[in-house]
Amino acid sequence: MTTGKGVTVEPTAGAVPVDFRQRAVVAVSIGSLLPGESPRLSGADGDHVARLAELDAPLPPILVDRRSMRVIDGMHRLMAALLKGQETIDVEFFDGSTDDAFLWAVEANVTHGLPLSHADRRAAAARIVVSHPHMSDRAIARAAGLGAKAVAAIRRCSSEAVPELGARVGRDGKVRPLSSVAGRQRAAELIAERPQASLREVARLAGISPATVSDVRRRLESGEDPVGARSAAGGAPRESATVAGVPRQRTERRMRLVQRDPATVLEKLLRDPSLRHKEEGRLLLRLLRQNAIGTDEWTELTAVVPPHCGVLVANLARQYAETWREFAQELDERVQLVGDLAVAE
Structure with missing residues (x-):
């Protein structure tokens, strides 16, 4: 993969974990499976295995490396099946490298099941930085459930040699140069x-x-x-000191005003026919309306999140926040571009 600046990035692995699984679910003998490399530093959680074994509903299939028959994602489910006396378990097969398998296992454990600890996620990010140096800090942060700044610090402090690349692949799969x-x-x-x-x-x-x-x-x-x-x-x-051609001080002041009274801005947008008369515009308005709540309401929402869901909800909140930030950045660039074209004409 080559950027517009002539920087080549090897496409051996995706910017985010690629779903290498096949759609078919196969019943595989439990005796033929081997434990894989888990991102959990402390190993499997016995209490979680016991809770899974008590469930009557079928559990999702586990993910297994086709070549080695090692479990990539689902060791707790496999151990629960053993505890229940099962001889087979539903499996989806993975075809890819060992490094990609670990990358997938990390993201899978961050987004579902028993959450990874903070130490687990930092250790996983440190390994991914070395095995996938072409991935951007944000892409690794999303996979490991960390912030992009934390990943950048891990990259800087890595004790292993990390190749210096002129570009990295972002979460959206696009190649971006590190320097312009x-x-x-x-x-x-x-x-x-x-x-x-x-x-x-x-x-x-x-x-x-x-x-x-x-x-x-x-x-x-x-x-x-x-x-x-x-x-x-x-x-x-x-x-x-400027954002999209607007002085930073003025931009920050405008942002603070929006944060204090988002309902006023939203009401103005809801009356705009250019948004209301398009399906995409109505979708945007619905999303903005869902986020237009006050500080007190956010505090109440924080209070209802149970401790065992805290990490998952926090990771999702960070991902959504980053998505909105990128959306705002694209709008800033578009506004600036339109203004520049108007001046040029």
Whole structure:
């Protein structure tokens, strides 16, 4: 896989755990199965096995490596089946590498069943950083049930050699460069060669976003370096004090106002016919309405979450929050792009 900047990332594994399982569920002799490598540092939980064994309802099939017949996900279910005296158990087979199998096992244990401990998740992330260096911090964070900042710290402190790649694959499967320096330099060349080219055309050829191209063009018109000091160091452009062309101070003030009274903003959106008359717009309005609750209500929701569900709910909340943040970032870039095009016309 090659980015627009000529950076190659091997597509040996996905940005997120790929479902290598086949749809068919097969009854397999329990005696033919072997324990796999579990992300649980303390091993299986006997109490959880006993609780599963007491259930009358059938449990979901376990996931097994087809080549080695080792259990990737479902050791508690397998031990419960043994406790109940079963001779066979339902299995879905996995076809992939050992590293991908571990990656899948981690995500499976984070999203269902007995939650992994914080130490389990950090240890798993440390291994994934080494085995899948092309995965972004956010992609690994989602798989391991951690925050992206925690994964970044784990990557920096890893005692094993982690390959230095020019790009990483995000949760959405897209390849993104770690530094925009080369892309900005290429965009500056293209703008000089094709002054009438659109932002999107330059962005496509340079392998960067239209918003970044707009910043490069503004810098060139102002006689500034198109790269910027912080971009050259692998960080954000020097104008990081702005968000989508709006001063950060003003943006933060506007965000605080929205947080204090989301109902007012939502009411205005609900009256907008351009949203109400489209199915996608109505879906967006429903999602926004579901999130438009006050601080007191969030406190009440926090109180009703039982301790054994706390980790699962917290992980889901972080994932949803990250999704909304990325959605907001895309809207910021779109607003800036529209504004730039309007100015250009």
